[in-house]
Amino acid sequence: MELICPAGTPAAFREAVDAGADAVYCGFRDETNARNFPGLNFSREELGDAIAYARRRGAQTFVALNTFMRAGHEGLWYQAATDAVRLGADALILADFGLMAHVAETYPEQRLHVSVQASASNPDAVNFLVEAFGARRVVLPRTLTISDIARLARQIRCEIEVFVFGGLCVMAEGRCSLSSYATGKSPNMNGVCSPASHVRYRQDRGDLVSELGAYTINRFPRDEAAGYPTLCKGRFDIADARGYAFEDPVSLDVMDQIDALREAGVSALKIEGRQRGKAYVAEVVSTLRKALAATPEERRTLLARLRLLSEGQRTTSGAYEKRWR
Amino acid sequence: MNAGKRTLTLGPVLYLWEGEKWRDFYFRIADEAPVSHVVIGETVCSKRLHFTDPYIAPVIERMVAAGKRIVFSTLALVTLERESQYVRSLIADSPYPVEANDLSALALLEGEPHWIGPLVNVYNAATARVLARRGAGNVCLPPELPASSINEIVSHTPGVDFEVLAFGRMPLAISARCAHARAKGHIKDNCQFVCKDDPDGLPVKTLDRQSFLALNCVQTVSFTCQALLSELSGLVGSGVSRFRLSPQDCDMVAVARLYNEVLHGRVDAEDGLARSRQIYPAAPLSNGFHHGQEGAAWIARARNVAHGANA
Amino acid sequence: MEFPRPLAAPLAVVPIALIEGAVKLMFKSLLNRHPALFDRLGEHRGKRYAFCPLDLPLVFVVEPSRAAVLVTRKRAAAAADAVVEGPLFLLLALLEGRCDADALFFSRSLTVIGDMEAMLALRNALDGCEVDLPRDLGASAGPLSPLVSRTADAIRRRALAGENAAWN
Secondary structure (H helix, E strand, C coil), rough: EEEECCCCCHHHHHHHCCCCCCEECCCCCCCCCCCCCCCCCHHHHHHHHHHHHHHHHCEEEEEEECCCCCCCHHHHHHHHHHHHHCCCCCCCEECCCHHHHHHHCCCCCCCEECCCCCCCCCCHHHHHHHHHHHEEECCCCCCCCCHHHHHHHHHHCCCCEEEEEEEECCECCCCCCCCHHHHCCCCHHHHCCCHHHHHEEEECCCCCEEEEEEEEEEEECCCCCCCCCHHHCCCEEEECCEEECCCCCEEECCCCHHHHHHHHCCEEECCCCCCCCCCHHHHHHHHHHHHHHHHHHHCCCCCCHHHHHHHCCEECHHHCCCCCC | CCCCCCCCEECCCCCHHHHHHHHHHHHHHHCCCCCCEEECCCCCCHHHHHHHHHHHHHHHHHHCCCCCCEEEEECCCCHHHHHHHHHHHHHCCCCCEEEECCCHHHHHCCCCCCCCCCCCCCCHHHHHHHHHHHHHEEEEEECCCCHHHHHHHHHHHCCCCEEEEEEEEEEEEECCCCHHHHHCCCHHHHHHHHHCCHHHHHEEECCCEEEEEEEECCCCEEEEEECCCHHHHHHHHHHCCCEEEEECCCHHHHHHHHHHHHHHCCCHHHHHHHHHHHCCCCCEEEEEEEHHHCCCCCCCCCHHHHHHHHH | CCCCCHHHHHHHHHHHHHHHHHHHHHHHHHHCCCCCCHHHHHHHHCCCEEEEEECCCCCCEEEHCCCEEEECCCCCHHCCCCEEEEEEHHHHHHHHHCCHHHHHHHHHCCEECHHHHHHHHHHHHHHCCCHHHHHHHHHHHHHHHHHHHHHHHHHHHHHHHHHCCCCC
């Protein structure tokens, strides 16, 4: 199975390649990709250099153009696709049907991957994207169990890539307007979720309160570690209950099930985290690289080390485990 | 511009209502509500199907007798084999047009006239035209879209009727996990249909007691109620021809009558808003998405006018 | 880890001009090595960033648009759009891009006040450069050279501790 690794900056890109990525995915420095965070992403020149760097070391580069084109401004996305193709991207990761149709028509030879943001969660959906746009690979939503994936793999005509490590969307990706409901900025339209521009922390009677737009997302007593106010990972009141309504602040880790994923027919394992630092990328990629080649016993030791590195952070196998639902 | 062609659509009931309540609701809509189209059928959770199954035939019969045009809704999230089979058989057997709410329905509907629901991502005309070529004749746009996008999409996609959500809590997210069951101490596989206890959604408040969202099974909806009344004439001017009313647990016949009056210029939008607040007092109104702001925001027309006057 | 007091104490009496001179030298050498550093800031380039090490009696204010740095003893004098305060080693880990963006917000030992987005942009810009403090500052630190090498040591030891406070 291939290891697909994130890069938010050229520095992180080089770290990912050096640490053993089979492919690195990244995006341009604008709203054409779903990690449109300040200070992140690639200029055209940086992408060209990164692709060359990867190629010299036998790694591929996937370019994410995985937001939905703003009506009337489609040219921004079309130009990004043109530039990514020109610079030699090995695959484009797309979510918008209009953009998929454009790429399939204009660059029929270009490898097209379906972004998780397209929310293709069943065989009919995936086969539609294969037939309509010539998709070669689908990144599955984090809403499926491993047995769902195995069943799906038998019925579709393209490769499967799944998320195995990093951040976890609780909601079906590409179908969530929670962020824009509170801030006006959404993953689909702006490439951001719970954007820093709308985040505020304030002290209140000894608690640290985190706010997103006009809404309180969490309160942390003095002795508790504070978190970033990602909307779906906040604490809320529902009737008489108080707590994490959607999901605890945990991240995804299903590396202990890579044999099951391989048997299910998965071709590529994806690490989330283009917004994470280069040190994080280097450590996670090199450890998961080793884990892929290791015996099950060795793998346990390696993964335990990785978990130790993210001490204080809890992980979950998310929807891959049926009980999570 | 298409001045004569503007109608109301009743969207599917998104909540789990008791079978008889559900039936009686639709009977009354058939008899009294000035809506031209009714989109009907379970949209949120496949586990709920048996609640309405016994009543669907008499409801359809009553609707058709009353001259309403029926559109079958489909599931928003299809992951299980059972769910795929349900969508396939619904599309194969339906004597009425079907509305696609996920990519599987979209795939299966190719080549026959169908509708696109607000849960399919149509953010630009390029996408709308791809769907139109495959047979989509009616597209209800996602609630997140600002007026500028709506205008752009409608004007560059000929041959499609466009619809906009004008009333109701906005669908914001859907998950494989059931937050509604979780809030009541269950998991999805053993949910005991607790969402039935909240026919208008289960409110989610912030820790500072601000009303924020509402849970509806695996779906999260806004706490606020979308209310595009002042915006109707502008939307009609943009070429939008249908306006969707999404059922809440209130007098939806009164909502339909009110929107119909405002749509045809017989009631002023401001008066309409005041009456809308009386009909559905449970939720504050919002129209922020339409104005390119946060979805929860309320942009008052009066303020815009005042602002214009001062400028 | 707090900055060792015996090292911090003299900074309260050393003339500010001397400290500022040394810091300016280091800053200039850093920018020489990483000329593209501030390009990544985009719209946040014109903002003022203040760094307040809680274990030093000093505040550093950086203005990317003028490639300028200012050192002061008074918090009040340090008007800035975005302020980050915390132990020096964490601030320096942040400078080296060894501190995860998410961790920046997550860790309570580092507090961001003001323009959160600007500070995130700076963090990401720093991460995008391959800043290596001991290498980049090395000889240019002048009179503060021993202090620099000692803190660089501390950073090396503590670097990945900053990664512990991860978030998703």
